[in-house]
Amino acid sequence: MKTNLPLDANRLWADVMALADITDPARPYTRRSFTPLFLEGRAWLARRFAEAGLTTRIDTAGNLIGRLEGTNPALGVIAVGSHSDTVPSGGRFDGIAGVATGLEIVRALRQSGTRLNHTIEIIDFLAEEPSEYGLSCVGSRGMTGSLDSKMLDLTEPSGETLREGLRRVGGDPDRLAEAKREDIRAFLELHIEQGIVLESRSLDVGIVTSIVGIRRIEVVFQGEADHAGTTPINLRHDALVAAANTVAVVRRLAEQLAGETEDYFVATVGILTVEPSASNIVPGRCRLLVDARTTNPVLTKRFVESLDLESAAFAAAAQVSRTAFETLSDGPPVACDADLRAALRQGAQDLGLSEIDLPSGAGHDAAFMSRISRSAMVFVPCRKGKSHAPEEWADRDAIAAGAAVIFQAVRALDQSLSQDAS
Amino acid sequence: MKTNLPLDANRLWADVMALADITDPARPYTRRSFTPLFLEGRAWLARRFAEAGLTTRIDTAGNLIGRLEGTNPALGVIAVGSHSDTVPSGGRFDGIAGVATGLEIVRALRQSGTRLNHTIEIIDFLAEEPSEYGLSCVGSRGMTGSLDSKMLDLTEPSGETLREGLRRVGGDPDRLAEAKREDIRAFLELHIEQGIVLESRSLDVGIVTSIVGIRRIEVVFQGEADHAGTTPINLRHDALVAAANTVAVVRRLAEQLAGETEDYFVATVGILTVEPSASNIVPGRCRLLVDARTTNPVLTKRFVESLDLESAAFAAAAQVSRTAFETLSDGPPVACDADLRAALRQGAQDLGLSEIDLPSGAGHDAAFMSRISRSAMVFVPCRKGKSHAPEEWADRDAIAAGAAVIFQAVRALDQSLSQDAS
Numbered sequence: 001m002k003t004n005l006p007l008d009a010n011r012l013w014a015d016v017m018a019l020a021d022i023t024d025p026a027r028p029y030t031r032r033s034f035t036p037l038f039l040e041g042r043a044w045l046a047r048r049f050a051e052a053g054l055t056t057r058i059d060t061a062g063n064l065i066g067r068l069e070g071t072n073p074a075l076g077v078i079a080v081g082s083h084s085d086t087v088p089s090g091g092r093f094d095g096i097a098g099v100a101t102g103l104e105i106v107r108a109l110r111q112s113g114t115r116l117n118h119t120i121e122i123i124d125f126l127a128e129e130p131s132e133y134g135l136s137c138v139g140s141r142g143m144t145g146s147l148d149s150k151m152l153d154l155t156e157p158s159g160e161t162l163r164e165g166l167r168r169v170g171g172d173p174d175r176l177a178e179a180k181r182e183d184i185r186a187f188l189e190l191h192i193e194q195g196i197v198l199e200s201r202s203l204d205v206g207i208v209t210s211i212v213g214i215r216r217i218e219v220v221f222q223g224e225a226d227h228a229g230t231t232p233i234n235l236r237h238d239a240l241v242a243a244a245n246t247v248a249v250v251r252r253l254a255e256q257l258a259g260e261t262e263d264y265f266v267a268t269v270g271i272l273t274v275e276p277s278a279s280n281i282v283p284g285r286c287r288l289l290v291d292a293r294t295t296n297p298v299l300t301k302r303f304v305e306s307l308d309l310e311s312a313a314f315a316a317a318a319q320v321s322r323t324a325f326e327t328l329s330d331g332p333p334v335a336c337d338a339d340l341r342a343a344l345r346q347g348a349q350d351l352g353l354s355e356i357d358l359p360s361g362a363g364h365d366a367a368f369m370s371r372i373s374r375s376a377m378v379f380v381p382c383r384k385g386k387s388h389a390p391e392e393w394a395d396r397d398a399i400a401a402g403a404a405v406i407f408q409a410v411r412a413l414d415q416s417l418s419q420d421a422s
Numbered sequence: 423m424k425t426n427l428p429l430d431a432n433r434l435w436a437d438v439m440a441l442a443d444i445t446d447p448a449r450p451y452t453r454r455s456f457t458p459l460f461l462e463g464r465a466w467l468a469r470r471f472a473e474a475g476l477t478t479r480i481d482t483a484g485n486l487i488g489r490l491e492g493t494n495p496a497l498g499v500i501a502v503g504s505h506s507d508t509v510p511s512g513g514r515f516d517g518i519a520g521v522a523t524g525l526e527i528v529r530a531l532r533q534s535g536t537r538l539n540h541t542i543e544i545i546d547f548l549a550e551e552p553s554e555y556g557l558s559c560v561g562s563r564g565m566t567g568s569l570d571s572k573m574l575d576l577t578e579p580s581g582e583t584l585r586e587g588l589r590r591v592g593g594d595p596d597r598l599a600e601a602k603r604e605d606i607r608a609f610l611e612l613h614i615e616q617g618i619v620l621e622s623r624s625l626d627v628g629i630v631t632s633i634v635g636i637r638r639i640e641v642v643f644q645g646e647a648d649h650a651g652t653t654p655i656n657l658r659h660d661a662l663v664a665a666a667n668t669v670a671v672v673r674r675l676a677e678q679l680a681g682e683t684e685d686y687f688v689a690t691v692g693i694l695t696v697e698p699s700a701s702n703i704v705p706g707r708c709r710l711l712v713d714a715r716t717t718n719p720v721l722t723k724r725f726v727e728s729l730d731l732e733s734a735a736f737a738a739a740a741q742v743s744r745t746a747f748e749t750l751s752d753g754p755p756v757a758c759d760a761d762l763r764a765a766l767r768q769g770a771q772d773l774g775l776s777e778i779d780l781p782s783g784a785g786h787d788a789a790f791m792s793r794i795s796r797s798a799m800v801f802v803p804c805r806k807g808k809s810h811a812p813e814e815w816a817d818r819d820a821i822a823a824g825a826a827v828i829f830q831a832v833r834a835l836d837q838s839l840s841q842d843a844s
Binding site (some may be wrong): 130289 | 509510556615617636638646649650651652653654655656660662667669670676680688689690691692693694696698699700701704705706711713715783785807809811
């Protein structure tokens with residue numbers, strides 16, 4: 001690894017650590033979107049943005065944006081960003097390393113007296129991780145015209161709608177159209193790999209080739225909450241029996257589909273809730289969230305068709321109703337922009353850093369941004385591939401190396417995109 | 423049904439309805455033990471006890487006790503009672519009808535100028551329903567010397583121990599021995615049937631023959647909380663896959679055991695929690711509570727042996743650890759006292775009410791009370807057998823009829839037990 005980078009690795013690291021400290025103390029590292037802690041983290045970020053000389057605002061889709069005007073604003077915007085929210089009991093790097101990267105690039109630019117032709121924006125997207133409303137990538141959906149009113153009607157467990165939540169964090173659901181952008185010419189995102197390829201091969205950065213498509217399906221079984229002592233087995237309407245069989249079949253179908261093709265396919269039930277949840281009451285209602293991901297949409301289609309048939313049969317066998325089998329979101333796989341990937345590869349080579357092409361098994365804001373702009377991503381190694389867990393770890397120098405690659409690409413793109421425009 | 427009863431059906435009904443109103447408004451009818459609402463209900467009960475001329479106290483096991491001294495206190499106590507806590511989203515009658523019955527009997531006694539030889543006590547047992555600490559019948563366990571220090575160390579989800587909770591509701595875990603009673607000569611409990619026998623045969627009351635034994639088992643699977651997008655299926659340690667297969671086998675074993683014998687057997691998974699519970703994280707930890715009930719302990723033994731083997735195999739197949747397979751409680755089936763049952767039957771006949779012998783599929787405080795006293799129960803009909811649900815319903819006159827049967831038995835036992843003692 002080259003250590004003579006065009007930015008300050010310690011300053012970048014300090015930002016990541018400072019934001020990590022803004023966590024629910026009972027379950028580090030947790031800064032769930034829409035919570036007071038999330039707003040505390042954003043207030044801290046907004047101060048840092050302002051100190052770096054950025055003009056700061058929250059758009060109507062709830063994204064925190066810092067802006068540094070270019071010498072030729074008509075050229076449009078080069079944007080760098082990621083997200084500052086976390087999953088419950090998540091890590092210190094997923095998302096925030098990408099936001100801190102943008103911030104450090106701006107500081108390094110100003111320190112070196114460089115003024116770009118393009119305006120540069122640092123974006124902290126709202127709620128990239130699945131929020132309590134059951135939706136992920138809320139901010140990047142909003143910025144790309146992909147947040148519809150059905151999504152805004154989604155509710156979190158206590159009944160608040162996403163529409164209300166969005167207003168609460170400074171967005172404006174009635175003026176969402178204003179968040180949609182047409183002036184962004186390139187979007188770059190740094191993220192930890194969340195896999196073991198870079199670590200196991202001792203590589204500095206991954207240049208992301210494509211991002212998996214993610215389909216999220218809500219399944220609800222409605223039975224009857226009867227007394228667990230006095231209701232004979234054959235008279236029960238046990239929603240959990242149907243739900244448990246559905247969990248088992250999600251696993252079986254995933255094993256089958258992943259085994260029969262070279263394409264990437266995984267499926268998970270990460271949420272299963274039971275109501276009323278008492279040891280002496282037959283479960284009356286269960287809700288599952290199924291998450292299926294692939295680089296080949298045909299596999300997801302086959303998965304959903306089988307799951308639909310089998311879960312309906314489980315409901316019938318358990319004498320319960322399947323009251324929902326709903327696709328909550330369905331993002332197609334996305335290929336990263338070839339020109340941006342070339343700029344990133346060149347940046348790595350200029351800095352003497354090793355790189356490799358990699359697909360992304362995780363979804364990212366960059367997938368939505370590709371709908372309105374050329375987009376690409378840089379992965380940095382993380383220990384044992386762990387993420388979404390407190391032990392998630394990326395080295396200071398690894399993050400700085402990835403950030404420097406993006407910095408190189410931003411400067412190169414500022415030139416090449418100016419020539420394209422002229 | 424005879425309407426000329428020796429007590430005031432409307433006054434009894436008004437008490438049941440007034441206590442039902444003390445509910446979590448978001449999910450009627452909920453008055454969970456150890457909550458502020460529960461304490462509010464008890465404060466209301468204590469005032470009604472005092473108005474009826476009872477001396478009121480909370481014993482060291484957290485039971486609310488109203489006492490009316492007899493003419494010959496040396497004869498000991500005839501006790502009537504049940505519980506005022508509910509399951510989440512439960513009903514208005516389960517438990518409280520039995521407490522209100524005791525209260526109405528005392529008022530009717532005083533109104534008629536009758537003074538019994540025996541002291542009479544009305545008992546509102548603490549936490550008959552499974553509490554947040556995973557234990558049911560906390561108060562009746564305490565009153566019968568069956569609440570041990572391992573149980574007191576149980577914790578609810580936020581980490582409070584039952585020991586601390588008990589102190590919070592007015593008990594004293596350091597002086598639990600003082601709650602154990604040796605002076606109770608007879609215990610009688612009125613309860614809704616929670617089944618359909620009485621309603622379907624248009625009978626007034628059920629005289630309970632025996633109460634099922636209940637075994638509760640906690641099963642915990644510990645896996646690893648990995649990213650649901652980047653962790654291939656074959657590298658996962660998914661705790662929910664093992665848990666779901668365990669739910670399915672509980673059902674299969676219950677069907678098998680209930681089908682092959684005349685004895686009563688049911689088994690239920692009413693609680694299943696998933697951590698960290700996010701749609702894009704492979705579940706790292708799952709906890710199940712299994713509830714198995716029978717009139718024949720051999721069936722539960724076979725059930726637990728099979729469940730132990732099969733759940734261990736599911737853990738191995740899912741590459742997770744089964745970190746707990748623990749019996750939290752194990753109450754044997756209990757036969758009700760023959761003399762008390764005869765007194766109840768005679769009471770029903772005296773009042774011109776129809777009665778039948780019935781086993782109880784639900785557990786009750788009476789099962790624990792049988793360890794220190796003759797005990798018996800009266801069931802009253804409830805609509806469609808529904809309980810532990812908001813639609814739980816028992817008619818005013820049905821409750822009054824059951825209460826009158828207990829009143830007759832109390833007066834008869836006051837005489838017959840006085841003769842036994844002399």
